[in-house]
Amino acid sequence: MAPAGGGDTDNVRSDQNGLVMVLAFGGIVVSLSQTLVIPLLGMLPAILDTSAANAAWVVTVTLLAGAVAGPLMGRLGDLYPKKYILIACTAVMVAGSILCALSSSLWPMLFGRALQGVGIGVVPIGIATMREVLPPARLGPAISMMSSSLGVGGALGLPAAAALAQYGDWQWMFWGSAVLGLGIIVLMGVRLRVMPAGKPDGSLDLIGAFGLAVGLIALLLAVSKGADWGWTSPVTLGSFIVAALAFPLWGRWVLRHPSPIVxxxxxxxxxxxxxxxxxxxxxxxxxxxxxxxxxxxxxxxxxxxxxxxxxxxxxxxxxxxxxxxxxxxxxxxxxxxxxxxxxxxxxxxxxxxxxxxxxxxxxxxxxxxxxxxxxxxxxxxxxxxxxxxxxxxxxxxxxxxxxxxxxxxxxxxxxxxxxxxxxxxxxxxxxxxxxxxxxxxxxxxxxxxxxxxxxxxxxxxxxxxxxxxxxxxxxxxxxxxx
Missing domain, CATH: 1.20.1250.20 (MFS general substrate transporter like domains)
Structure with a gap:
């Protein structure tokens, strides 16, 4: 027989192991959804009946959405129970995957890819969840596994998507992403506990979130598209100027807000x-x-x-x-x-x-x-x-x-x-x-x-x-x- 309390200790360790595996698997799935379209880039103009320049936005929009949604989702995870925010991020990714699978033109695909980008918030919120639940001795390895899920998702997604693009139907990769996401939602619902959240004032700084989004989108657009548009083109220079104006104004706002987005x-x-x-x-x-x-x-x-x-x-x-x-x-x-x-x-x-x-x-x-x-x-x-x-x-x-x-x-x-x-x-x-x-x-x-x-x-x-x-x-x- 196990010593007194031994069974409880084993159950706690089992719960912790389950939590780490679910969160790491969630990180793998959302990062996989980010890289799915890379093997499709050469085929996207024909699939979506658009130009190569327009098709390139299928990758860019996911980056922009993830960059903007990350701090917002992270703040929501600080204000409200992280379990619900994790499930919500994954659900948005699933909705985006389904929309991409059903798309045959550019705009629905772009909207779906933007929704997939929101899912990347699972990784930082998952790490914060581990900090709340795990003892210090187990925290380092768990964080490392969660962080490495970004690389594993890309490693698995690239050859799998390439094989589907070469030998199957491209829609399968998005349907597969949606099915995996639904599985993660179920596991999160079963495995994660609702932890009390700290609420500095119980509110979300929407103006701060908007200002950060404007600055980030302008900056990342200029950096990522400058080579295509021309580094001295009016659009590129205008984007840099918007970012240069938006960030100081945003910084002044959040420094005065009692519960800033950052x-x-x-x-x-x-x-x-x-x-x-x-x-x-x-x-x-x-x-x-x-x-x-x-x-x-x-x-x-x-x-x-x-x-x-x-x-x-x-x-x-x-x-x-x-x-x-x-x-x-x-x-x-x-x-x-x-x-x-x-x-x-x-x-x-x-x-x-x-x-x-x-x-x-x-x-x-x-x-x-x-x-x-x-x-x-x-x-x-x-x-x-x-x-x-x-x-x-x-x-x-x-x-x-x-x-x-x-x-x-x-x-x-x-x-x-x-x-x-x-x-x-x-x-x-x-x-x-x-x-x-x-x-x-x-x-x-x-x-x-x-x-x-x-x-x-x-x-x-x-x-x-x-x-x-x-x-x-x-x-x-x-x-x-x-």
């Missing part, structure tokens, strides 16, 4: 601020390889530097990299518990940099590309588990959902900036191949060097993050008299 005073604390800056760098470090490696794999061998793989084969060669993010989650958790999240973030950034160095020497073989992707993604997995841990050690419980959502937003800004920068490099170094302009080997290598550089910069920024107790001690000191 607490800028908390965000300005050195541990939080420096972690978010490092997160931008890590987002760039993650996305650089996603722009370089798949193209190297798929370019024809006749170019002299392509590896001539099919769409499905490309997905399979890149999948181990995403799975590596999940594989390192237990290690990341142990390092966070034993050496601290700062050490883990620095180590992860250095591993990412080494992966890009490997890529510079192994770019001429499929196995080499896969190995470089595994090392780089493993480093991202270490870093992505550490960043939420650093944030949560530095913010009050009532701000966890919002703070984690802002951190996720910083990573999104990093990936957007990386896409713009690497895109310009590959375009400017392209060559004519049988009437088509394709990236050169030099362009790919420059992209890898950029990825290495931003990872090293992330490590340097992370090295300056003070321990939370130092910041708290400094804040408690009396103001010095003049």
């Amino acid at each position: 607490d800028l005073r908390v965000a300005a604390r050195r541990p939080v601020l420096l972690t978010n800056i490092a997160s931008i760098m890590m987002g760039m470090g993650l996305y650089a390889q996603l722009l370089v490696m798949p193209q190297v794999l798929q370019l024809p061998v006749e170019t002299g530097h392509g590896l001539g793989q099919s769409m499905v084969a490309m997905g399979l060669w890149t999948a181990p990299g995403g799975l590596a993010m999940m594989a390192v989650a237990p290690l990341s958790g142990r390092l966070i518990s034993t050496r601290g999240p700062k050490f883990t973030l620095i180590l992860g950034a250095l591993v990412v940099a080494s992966g890009y160095v490997f890529g510079l020497f192994l770019l001429d073989s499929t196995w080499g590309v896969m190995l470089a992707g595994i090392v780089t993604s493993g480093g991202v997995g270490l870093a992505y588990g550490a960043m939420p841990a650093l944030i949560m050690a530095s913010v009050p419980t009532s701000e966890m959902g919002s703070a984690n959502s802002v951190n996720a937003l910083m990573r999104s800004i990093g990936t957007t900036a990386s896409a713009a920068l690497i895109g310009v490099v590959l375009t400017q170094t392209s060559m004519d191949f049988e009437g088509l302009f394709v990236p050169t080997e030099a362009g790919f290598r420059i992209g890898l060097v950029i990825g290495c550089g931003v990872a090293l910069l992330a490590a340097a920024v992370a090295a300056t993050i003070p321990p939370p107790w130092v910041e708290k001690a400094a804040a408690s000191l009396p103001a010095r008299e003049n």
